[in-house]
Amino acid sequence: MKVPMLDLTEQYQALKSDINQALEEVMSSARFILGDNVKRLEKSIAEYSHVKYGVGVGNGSDAIHISLVACGVEPGDEVICPAFTFFATAGAVARIGAVPVFVDIEEKTYNLDPSKIEAAITPKTKAIIPVHLYGQMADMDKIAEIANKHNLAIVEDAAQAIGSEYKGKKAGELGTTATYSFFPTKNLGAYGDGGMIVTNNAEIAETMSVIRVHGSKPKYFHHILGYNSRLDELQAAILNVKFPYLNDWSKQRIDRAETYTKLIKDQLGDLVVTPFVEEHNYHIFHQYTIRVPKRDELQAFLKDQGVATMIYYPKSLHLQPVFAELGYKEGDLPVTEKATEEVLSLPIFPELKLEQQEYVVSKIKEFYSTN
Numbered sequence: 001m002k003v004p005m006l007d008l009t010e011q012y013q014a015l016k017s018d019i020n021q022a023l024e025e026v027m028s029s030a031r032f033i034l035g036d037n038v039k040r041l042e043k044s045i046a047e048y049s050h051v052k053y054g055v056g057v058g059n060g061s062d063a064i065h066i067s068l069v070a071c072g073v074e075p076g077d078e079v080i081c082p083a084f085t086f087f088a089t090a091g092a093v094a095r096i097g098a099v100p101v102f103v104d105i106e107e108k109t110y111n112l113d114p115s116k117i118e119a120a121i122t123p124k125t126k127a128i129i130p131v132h133l134y135g136q137m138a139d140m141d142k143i144a145e146i147a148n149k150h151n152l153a154i155v156e157d158a159a160q161a162i163g164s165e166y167k168g169k170k171a172g173e174l175g176t177t178a179t180y181s182f183f184p185t186k187n188l189g190a191y192g193d194g195g196m197i198v199t200n201n202a203e204i205a206e207t208m209s210v211i212r213v214h215g216s217k218p219k220y221f222h223h224i225l226g227y228n229s230r231l232d233e234l235q236a237a238i239l240n241v242k243f244p245y246l247n248d249w250s251k252q253r254i255d256r257a258e259t260y261t262k263l264i265k266d267q268l269g270d271l272v273v274t275p276f277v278e279e280h281n282y283h284i285f286h287q288y289t290i291r292v293p294k295r296d297e298l299q300a301f302l303k304d305q306g307v308a309t310m311i312y313y314p315k316s317l318h319l320q321p322v323f324a325e326l327g328y329k330e331g332d333l334p335v336t337e338k339a340t341e342e343v344l345s346l347p348i349f350p351e352l353k354l355e356q357q358e359y360v361v362s363k364i365k366e367f368y369s370t371n
């Protein structure tokens with residue numbers, strides 16, 4: 001049996017006629033940049049996030065970058081973020097000439113540890129970027145309390161967390177802005193790059209929508225420095241077709257996650273650590289990530305057995321060569337560093353079959369019976 005990490009072909013076959021028609025309409029209209037589809041998606045995603053404004057941008061990385069700029073982050077400022085995340089979180093900070101200040105994560109949720117944030121705040125700190133990793137939101141009440149006390153912006157990196165909830169609240173409700181990615185593998189994926197920022201702040205929404213068109217307002221008059229980063233109209237047309245299915249897809253992911261957890265607990269007991277879901281959280285399982293002993297050997301074994309897995313993330317950002325000049329060393333973020341050695345993400349997507357899940361867990365069991 002072959003179990004891929006993700007298979008998007010079945011989803012396209014199911015939606016093919018609607019998607020093809022939506023693309024056809026854009027091409028016939030010849031409105032390719034910031035047309036009705038982008039506007040419609042901005043409205044849908046803002047409403048979905050329980051906030052007022054949505055700003056469609058080129059990708060999830062630019063969404064973070066544009067948010068930080070609109071929140072007033074400047075060269076030399078400091079921005080607090082986790083090191084256990086995709087590069088873009090910290091890359092967006094460094095691109096401004098600001099300094100990412102890495103704070104350790106919670107062992108169980110893999111999200112920013114609020115109890116470690118205040119020690120990292122200096123007079124230069126301007127913002128915090130909580131990442132809602134794997135589809136579970138960070139502890140936003142505590143983070144918002146710290147941000148309010150120190151007058152910091154919060155840019156929620158919700159690239160992996162569209163649809164997730166914290167105490168009934170969505171990403172963007174408690175932060176200054178929240179950013180989504182429509183990279184094809186994300187829970188709401190385009191057929192290329194795409195991203196969106198949501199916010200309740202009218203002024204910041206306006207600034208962000210100007211930054212994405214070269215800082216041009218009115219057209220050809222530039223008061224601020226922007227660049228070209230817009231959500232593509234064709235991608236927005238595809239996303240408008242897919243968006244109504246998002247909640248069902250999330251439910252199917254949750255169902256797959258519960259199945260894995262049950263199979264693993266039944267067959268492997270405590271040898272494999274299954275994902276921890278905070279009681280007040282709605283975790284939409286962008287990834288199903290376990291912690292295991294002999295992780296790399298297990299991954300190689302599973303690969304031989306036809307089971308794809310991924311390591312998100314094998315190297316912590318504070319130890320990346322590109323950030324060497326920030327002066328971090330091994331041991332600075334022990335919880336993060338341990339996670340990079342133990343995590344393994346299993347295949348999860350709405351179309352994943354029960355037989356495939358049973359096969360994955362049986363192969364994990366087989367590995368530990370001889371290792």
Ligand SMILES: *Cc1c(COP(=O)(O)O)cnc(C)c1O
Pocket residue numbers: 059060061062085086088089131157159160180181182183193194195
């Ligand atoms: C995917 C991702 C991004 C970047 O999104 P792109 O659309 O690929 O630029 C940022 N942060 C996290 C946590 C991500 O998973």
